[in-house]
Amino acid sequence: METMTLELTLNNQRLVRDNVDPDLKLNDLLREDLGMTGTKFGCGIAVCRACTVAVQRVPGGHLEPVRTCTTPVSAVQGKIVTTVEGLAQEGELHPLQKAFLEHFSFQCGYSAPGFLMASFCLLDKLKRSPIPKDKIDEAILDAVGQHVCRCTGYVRYYEAIRDVILATPGLVTSS
Amino acid sequence: MEQTRREFLKTTALSGAVILLSRYDLWGSEAYAGQAIKAADWQAGPGKARFRIDGFAKVTGQKIYARDFRARDLPGWPQEEQVVYILRATFSDHVFEGIDLSELPEELKPQKIVTQEDLQRDGIHIAETNYPEGMYLVPKGSAPDHLGQPVALLFFKDLQTMKAARSQLMFELDPIKKGAAITLPKDYVYQPETSIIHIVKEGPEPYEKRVKFAQTKGGPVHPEEPGKRNAEAMLGVELIDGKLKSGNWTLTQGTYTTQLIDPMFMEPESGLGWLDQKQKTLHLLIGTQSPQDDANTAAELFKDLEGRFKVETIDFTSCYLGGGFGGRDTSIFCVYLSLAAAYAEGPVRIIYDRFEQFQSGIKRHPATMDMTLATDNKGQFQALRTHAVLNGGGRPNLSKYVAQVAGLNATGPYDFPLADILSQAVHTRSLGAGSMRGYGASMLAFAIESSVDEAARSLKMDAIDLRQRNVLHPGWAISTGAPKAPPGLDEMCKKARGHRLWSHREQLKKTESKGDIAFGVGFAITMKNYGTGADAIFNNVAIDPLGQITVTTHAVDMGNGSATTLALSTAAILGANATSVKLGEIDLFKQLDMVESFEPQPQNPRWTPLLFMSSKAATTSSRWVHSVEQSSHVLFETGLFPTAQSLWGKKGDTLKTASVHWHDGHLIAPGLRPLSLKEIAAKAHADQRITAVMNHAFFSAKWVEGDYSIDGVTQRRPVDGLAIRRGQGTHYEIVDRKNPQLMTVESMWEGNGQTFGASACLVAVTVNRKTGEIKVVEGVHYLAPGKVLQREMVEGQMDGAFAMGVGHALLENLPAFEDGPTTGRWNLDRYHVALAGDSALGKIEKVILSPESETAPARGIAEVVLNPVAPAIANAVTHAIEVRFRDLPITAEKVRNALDKSRS
Incomplete structure (x- = not known):
């Protein structure tokens, strides 16, 4: 079997692993090999998006949501990967995590990491390209509208994401 | 103390009781104290939550679901695990003639194959309580009883090998040999x-x-x-x-x-098992709505004393669920995990993907x-x-x-x-x-x-x-x-x-x-x-010397908020929320020594129609909360209030419970110094007063009730079993009920609960x-x-x-x-x-x-x-x-x- 030396940045830490199967799914690398089980496995065919992480090509690059259950590790070679375990900074929860808590957004919580990471990418997008206030709901639907949650009916996820967008300076245009 | 299988059999023979052998652990909120991320307080004052008690763990991606655990995460377990794939029949109109894995590449071949013939040879017993139909694998020469019936357990050295083999077995190869066509049997009514x-x-x-x-x-x-x-x-x-x-x-x-319809809970069923042959202990870790049923099932499978596998103790760990909606209530997954554990070389894992979950899960x-x-x-x-x-x-x-x-x-x-x-x-x-x-x-x-x-x-x-x-x-x-x-x-x-x-x-x-x-x-x-019309609840409410309250119960949280709700349920009575909720616990409640049987035993103060129910049927707010409130009442009336009287220098009946109230974490009485819960708790422990109370409560249209005498005071209480603990001990004193108003099958039916x-x-x-x-x-x-x-x-x-x-x-x-x-x-x-x-x-x-x-x-x-x-x-x-x-x-x-x- 052909193998590769995998090098990437994972939650601000350099990760180098030899003899990695290039086809190994990123979800298995995280959950099985590294024991980072915050990223979930839901459907395995990139539909439910519970397995979403954020990926940047280069520092400062756009954050893109990536579905780890079908993504081979070779696709993230040299890239910067952020998982739910890397969201909190300097001992403080990310505003999205706080908002998800305070809005009672999730119930069983299994979909929460996927929603968090996709919303995290949305904030990055809006920071680069702010939108008018009346486009927020559309932007949220665009970012997480395909995510599956069986418990919540989505309502409180959307409310939380909306609140964070409004509370974060620079994401919404004044017009 | 763990109860042994032989005690189980003995008790079963004498009383017909459902006995649970296991120790349950919580993988929940309290496990995260001391994490690098600062955990904000989930409480918003007594009786109210700012967020779920399990919220911090869920929003930071902690290991709380069964699918998150590996053998290496569990103390005392060997590090490596085999992985089992369950091969299933996709037909029921032909005789099953065995499996043929010859087309599977050599490197993907299973290390071991277990069939129904192995189960029969090795004395695997039928888990009669919940799976009386037996035939957990289709015997060679018979037609499957239903579509999707498992035919074999295939053991692989690791997950990646299993996944590669599974992919071929499910989507490319035809590994199940079909024999002659049969006439499909007629449908019949489950009576x-x-x-x-x-x-x-x-x-x-x-x-x-x-x-x-x-x-x-x-x-x-x-x-x-x-x-x-x-x-x-x-x-x-x-x-x-x-x-x-x-x-x-x-x-x-x-x-x-x-x-x-598929319940489509988000976390496909997964679990870990390990039969520790030396200790004759079967360890299981599952996300289930019915931990007591699953543990009992495992015990039943290995109850044949002449069987190959000697299992004296079931050590069951119940996890938070990535959804349930009923689909994990008495799921046969526990049967296959138990069997896989018995036949494995060491720890074993079954980890369904979504295709398998659709293929096998309760609908x-x-x-x-x-x-x-x-x-x-x-x-x-x-x-x-x-x-x-x-x-x-x-x-x-x-x-x-x-x-x-x-x-x-x-x-x-x-x-x-x-x-x-x-x-x-x-x-x-x-x-x-x-x-x-x-x-x-x-x-x-x-x-x-x-x-x-x-x-x-x-x-x-x-x-x-x-x-x-x-x-x-x-x-x-x-x-x-x-x-x-x-x-x-x-x-x-x-x-x-x-x-x-x-x-x-x-x-x-x-x-x-x-x-x-x-x-x-x-x-x-x-x-x-x-x-359900016959609801049975165990819980324990304990306070430590620092005034921290712990609720322990056999409920599990499917995401419906049971843990949070139960944590809030102590507040009105004890002045504070519980800071820890231990779910899926069974072992502790053996101290109540309750006996279950359908036949009434009116003279037996420890008889109950039903010991346990699974977490289902929207029962947290109505049934579990009642039980927690009753333990809290007893803890307050017989433990904390007498302690407060002592701190205030009041004796006898000069002060009634009705004349005090909680405010801002302090017990207030007219004209007396406010006492913090912490101070009362510390004194209660120091004086060996009552610091923990457990009860069993049974409901069918109304709660079973009885008279309970503690330290010379008799109170009528809507519970059917009660025990107390003094100071920091671990031993509970059973308080036998008197003059109970009991229920019989007939009275339950007449009253329709x-x-x-x-x-x-x-x-x-x-x-x-x-x-x-x-x-x-x-x-x-x-x-x-x-x-x-x-x-x-x-x-x-x-x-x-x-x-x-x-x-x-x-x-x-x-x-x-x-x-x-x-x-x-x-x-x-x-x-x-x-x-x-x-x-x-x-x-x-x-x-x-x-x-x-x-x-x-x-x-x-x-x-x-x-x-x-x-x-x-x-x-x-x-x-x-x-x-x-x-x-x-x-x-x-x-x-x-x-x-x-x-x-x-």
Whole structure:
């Protein structure tokens, strides 16, 4: 079997692993090999998006949501990967995590990491390209509208994401 | 101390008790203290939460679900684990002639294969309590009993090998050898079926005197079987038939069908097992709604003393669930994990992917319901005849109970003087169905709420007006036997009638229907029992010297908020929330020494009809909370309050509990120094006073109660077992009950211990006549929960139920037989659950009715709130396009076909 030396940045830490199967799914690398089980496995065919992480090509690059259950590790070679375990900074929860808590957004919580990471990418997008206030709901639907949650009916996820967008300076245009 | 298998057998022989052998651990909130991320306080003061007690763990991605754990994470386990794939038959019409893995590449071949012949040779016992059908693997030379029945356990060295092999075995190869074709066996009814005959005569006498035949008088009936009471019931059947044929009433007759549904909890079932041969201990880690049943199942499998595997202790770890919805209540997954653990070299893991979860997981029964609804010319319901057949598939599971609840809910929220209900679960060759949110009632709700709408059209009446004339009022007897209808039904009808969507629906239909788009409004109202009619709860409330409270219970949290709710339940009595909730615990409660048997043992102060129930049926707010409150009361009255008296220097009866109250974490008494809970707790521990209380509580229409004497004071308490702990010890003193008011099977039946809640839904849809697409565009969701414990969690249940209801009405569908999930070809690309875009986000108003009184109970709501959604949508579709769909889901294709038909 052909193998590769995998090098990437994972939650601000350099990760180098030899003899990695290039086809190994990123979800298995995280959950099985590294024991980072915050990223979930839901459907395995990139539909439910519970397995979403954020990926940047280069520092400062756009954050893109990536579905780890079908993504081979070779696709993230040299890239910067952020998982739910890397969201909190300097001992403080990310505003999205706080908002998800305070809005009672999730119930069983299994979909929460996927929603968090996709919303995290949305904030990055809006920071680069702010939108008018009346486009927020559309932007949220665009970012997480395909995510599956069986418990919540989505309502409180959307409310939380909306609140964070409004509370974060620079994401919404004044017009 | 762990109880051994031999003790288990001995106890079983003597008392028939269900014994649980395991130690349960919590992998929950308290495990995260000391993490690098600062955990904000989840509490918002006594009795209120800022967020879920388990929220921090969930939002930071901690290991809390069964799927997250590996052998290396568990103390004392060997580091490496094998991984097992369960090979399943995709046919049932041929003899199984063994498996052929010759085409599997050498590097993907399993290390070991276990078949039914191995199980038989090694003395694996049938787990009779929950899986009495046995045949956990198909024996060579027999046809599978049902589609998807496992044929072999394949052991692989690691996950990646298993995944690669699984992919080939499921999608590329044909590893199961088919023999001769067989004649498919006939379907049969899982007994007992549920038959309900209800006859109330007209007349001026009080209701009780007019009741001529009722379910609650004399137990269940089977009209076609011998016996005096059955003969009377058959006369009732004939009477109702005659009345229906009399021509005096408007009849609405129809056959309604609902589909096979997957609970689709997000975390596919997974677990770890390890049989420690030296210690003769079977370790299991599973995410389950029924930990006690799973542990008991494991014990039963290895109870044959002459068998190959010596298991004396079951060490069971229950995890937080990535969803449940009933689908993890008595799931046979535990059987396969236990077997895999026994045959493995060391630790073993079973980790379903979504295809396997669809292929093997418990489903909601497809149902066929023949219904005849009779209404007089004044719009008064006169009779209902319903015959419901639920496809239970190939394993009995909980099907007969689901059919029972379907029967119980067959008359909906209405009063019928005459009712003839037959509800049956049928064994078929399809995959097994069992518990799922709504539990039989959701299917019947579709039938009756569609039928009522059809009746309103026939009678040219307003459909809510017709409902309002017939809904039960609080406290009225229910035609299917339960004594008390819930509040809120009339009020919901009234509110919905007054809502713009309903009062202006014809006008809206005109203005909102444009081009191919048709607009319609529908309504449905339901009630559903919460609890099982025989609910059994254990809990323990303990306080440490620092004043920190811990609640321990056998409940598990499916995401429904049980952990948070129970943490809040101590506040009103002990002045503070519990800071730790230990779920899925069993072992501790052995100290109560309760004995379970169906036969009453009135002289035995430790007898109870039922020891445990699984986490289901919307019972946290009503049943578990009661039990926690009772332990809290005892802890306060016999432990903390006497300690406070001592600190205040008060003796005897000079101060009563009624004259003190909690404020800001301090116990306040007029004219005395406020005492912090911490100070009281420290003193209680120092003085060896009571610092922990456990109880067992049993409910069937009312709580079992008895007199309990502690330190010379006797109090009557609504629990059926009680024990106390003093100081920091681990030993509990049992306080035997006296003068109990007990329940028997007969009294439970006569009293019919069901309690109900009510919910309704008003919804607007658009239907695209060209494409057939239906969209929910607006709605109102009504609920009468009684006392609200945490509003955000109640609303969360409403939101989730609405989306699930949309899925049931419009999207979710599995073929029940050969093309269905047992093929291993089903996943979320074909099985569509509601997404945000399907759920009219932000357009569904939630109306939570005020409690009917200050003492209103907190009702179980998670099931009832689902049931009106799908029928309301179906009724709205009919309003929009004047076509009635009696078959769920209402897909775009069905709409197109129906409209094509109506045009031609």
